[in-house]
Amino acid sequence: DAKTTQPPSMDCAEGRAANLPCNHSTISGNEYVYWYRQIHSQGPQYIIHGLKNNETNEMASLIITEDRKSSTLILPHATLRDTAVYYCIVREAAHFGNEKLTFGTGTRLTIIP
Amino acid sequence: GAVVSQHPSRVICKSGTSVKIECRSLDFQATTMFWYRQFPKQSLMLMATSNEGSKATYEQGVEKDKFLINHASLTLSTLTVTSAHPEDSSFYICSAPDRGSSSYNEQFFGPGTRLTVL
Secondary structure (H helix, E strand, O other): OOOOEOOOEEEEEOOOOEEEEEEOOOOOOOEEEEEEEEOOOOOOEEEEEEOOOOEEOOOOEEEEOOOOOEEEEEEOOOOHHHOEEEEEEEEEOOEOOEOOOOOOOOEEEEEEO | OOOEEEEOOEEEEOOOOOEEEEEEEOOOOOOEEEEEEEOOOOOOEEEEEEEOOOOOEEOOOOOOOOEEEEEEEOOEEEEEEOOOOHHHOEEEEEEEOOOOOOOOOOOEEOOOEEEEEO
């Protein structure tokens, strides 16, 4: 799986958009970008994933650059409950026998009141 | 989304004892489950892949005789830490993909079990 690089920490004011970057310059054509987050002392939670088009769901938006070498997760109106470690993971789409997730160090996002 | 539970949520044991952690898929069948370990201020590290009805697959460097995995049913996998020592103190997390749903590319994680070995 391609490696990812994320800033170790970020702060964001409550109510503002939180933009979390991720570099994945060695991503291959069949690899997706996945985002998970982990609130303190809990299991990780799936947020969103995408291949090359931008994606949006009820939690966040995912913007992938045209060359696919980087992406940005956007939390449009951050709340205190969004304080967590956010993990960007690159992996082929899940199929039987290929569902393992390899976690990097992630970005610790702190939402400031 | 699908729900994965773990029991117990936290356990404290004496050095040399064995501890069993359960991971259950509550509303779907999980033929595969994953076990992770997370030390304080570190990321999740995959320990092993649990396969229903067959032997688990362990990641490099993980002792299979120390971390026994049993996946005896389609909704339950257990991790037993045998002869636990203080260095085994960690946060253990399981996960499972819901292969039968449209959310297959998501993966559902349990809430974790905090093990403290005295």
